Amino acid sequence: MPVLTTLVALSTAIGLASAIPTPWNGWGWPGHGGGGNGGGSSGINVQLGPRPFYLVDNMDAGPLKDKLESCSNGPFKTSPFSISHRGAPLMFPEHSKQGYKAAARMGAGTIECDVSFTSDRELVCRHSNCDLHYTTNILAIPELAAKCTKPFTPADPANGTAADAQCCTSDITLAEFKSLCALMEGDSSAFTAVNVTEYNGRLGPTPTWRTDMYATCAEPMGHKEYIQLVASMGLNFTAEAKTPVIPMPFQGTYTQADFAQQIIDEYREAGIPANRVWLQSFLQDDIFYWIDADPAFAAQAIYLDERADLSATGYEDAVASLPALAARGVKIMGPSTWQLVTADNATQTIVPSSYAKAAKEAGLELITWSLERSGPLKDGGGYYYEGVNNLINNDGDEYTLIDVLAREVGVTKMFSDWAGTVTYYANCFGL
Ligand SMILES: *[C@@H]1O[C@H](CO)[C@@H](O)[C@H](O)[C@H]1NC(C)=O
Numbered sequence: 001m002p003v004l005t006t007l008v009a010l011s012t013a014i015g016l017a018s019a020i021p022t023p024w025n026g027w028g029w030p031g032h033g034g035g036g037n038g039g040g041s042s043g044i045n046v047q048l049g050p051r052p053f054y055l056v057d058n059m060d061a062g063p064l065k066d067k068l069e070s071c072s073n074g075p076f077k078t079s080p081f082s083i084s085h086r087g088a089p090l091m092f093p094e095h096s097k098q099g100y101k102a103a104a105r106m107g108a109g110t111i112e113c114d115v116s117f118t119s120d121r122e123l124v125c126r127h128s129n130c131d132l133h134y135t136t137n138i139l140a141i142p143e144l145a146a147k148c149t150k151p152f153t154p155a156d157p158a159n160g161t162a163a164d165a166q167c168c169t170s171d172i173t174l175a176e177f178k179s180l181c182a183l184m185e186g187d188s189s190a191f192t193a194v195n196v197t198e199y200n201g202r203l204g205p206t207p208t209w210r211t212d213m214y215a216t217c218a219e220p221m222g223h224k225e226y227i228q229l230v231a232s233m234g235l236n237f238t239a240e241a242k243t244p245v246i247p248m249p250f251q252g253t254y255t256q257a258d259f260a261q262q263i264i265d266e267y268r269e270a271g272i273p274a275n276r277v278w279l280q281s282f283l284q285d286d287i288f289y290w291i292d293a294d295p296a297f298a299a300q301a302i303y304l305d306e307r308a309d310l311s312a313t314g315y316e317d318a319v320a321s322l323p324a325l326a327a328r329g330v331k332i333m334g335p336s337t338w339q340l341v342t343a344d345n346a347t348q349t350i351v352p353s354s355y356a357k358a359a360k361e362a363g364l365e366l367i368t369w370s371l372e373r374s375g376p377l378k379d380g381g382g383y384y385y386e387g388v389n390n391l392i393n394n395d396g397d398e399y400t401l402i403d404v405l406a407r408e409v410g411v412t413k414m415f416s417d418w419a420g421t422v423t424y425y426a427n428c429f430g431l
Pocket residue numbers: 038039040041042078079080081108109110234235236275276
């Protein structure tokens with residue numbers, strides 16, 4: 001272990017690092033000091049690995065491919081445009097310390113913690129209140145498995161019953177949560193074939209296009225220690241107040257507003273200024289709560305918009321609602337990638353959607369999610385490419401989508417499961 005990493009761990013452990021507002025430039029490597037490139041520089045020795053180069057090679061011939069090829073010698077550096085989505089879950093267990101560090105190494109300017117809470121009301125980084133049974137080894141630890149909301153029941157091939165369990169962060173304490181191993185997210189579509197021994201205490205296998213190479217026992221993270229880690233690397237924060245799966249108020253008294261407030265409180269206690277934190281929620285009420293309770297932190301809160309996925313008229317309703325949301329004080333909308341683009345079949349190109357145009361007219365900033373969650377793109381790319389699936393048939397097409405989102409739609413940041421892909425693009429275009 002490099003000496004400086006040990007020091008960070010040590011200072012965190014003994015509490016010296018309870019407020020680290022300034023970056024520790026270099027983060028274990030010789031650094032050059034922050035701020036040198038107009039705000040994005042962290043001093044981290046950024047390494048993008050082979051994937052962006054593979055994607056560029058795979059692109060169809062044209063000016064975008066030429067431009068991206070012209071950037072292949074770098075320099076590569078941390079970019080504010082590049083947001084790490086759940087760490088680096090294309091290859092590392094999501095929301096693990098190892099995944100966050102991998103994303104930082106790949107130039108993410110902002111690292112995401114999706115926030116849930118434990119039985120002792122501590123905040124932890126998990127994508128859902130109740131995903132421990134398919135993102136950790138909890139089912140392999142009998143005393144913790146016994147605390148799950150819904151204990152494990154095995155699959156029954158005789159009558160086709162799927163294996164089942166539901167294990168929530170709120171079932172256990174922070175200390176118990178920290179004793180788990182973070183694993184790759186189990187593929188829920190394959191729960192039926194489940195054999196807990198085989199999957200190391202987790203429901204569902206790892207999709208073949210991800211890997212278990214870094215999933216021996218990754219470290220799950222509390223929100224406070226995530227703040228310390230990201231601060232120590234000189235990077236920025238984005239925290240999502242997860243939509244509750246369990247009934248609120250929790251334990252009779254802990255309300256959704258208490259939870260939304262606790263997230264802000266932990267940044268203030270750590271001495272992190274509001275302009276380095278992007279709060280997020282899918283719940284309009286969380287966004288409005290922040291606007292009313294804490295304008296400084298609300299100023300760059302992201303209203304994650306999935307209304308288009310929830311009803312037949314959801315997309316049109318969302319587009320129509322944008323001016324009123326802006327008037328209510330919302331500054332940034334965060335729709336999924338597919339909502340921002342559409343197919344121009346006459347020219348066979350991807351173009352900005354009516355949502356993208358309406359958001360611009362309403363003066364709203366756009367941040368979108370998520371790249372690198374779709375696996376190989378030869379069959380059209382699935383959900384994140386909905387509406388343009390007919391124009392997607394190779395992995396290099398990912399950069400075509402990224403380019404339309406960045407330069408035509410005008411998104412200011414992008415979430416990606418593999419930050420290097422977006423960092424490469426951002427570095428090439430000076431974002
Ligand atoms: C972090 O946020 C600050 C304030 O918004 C910004 O100036 C800086 O460029 C950001 N840094 C990174 C690494 O994205």
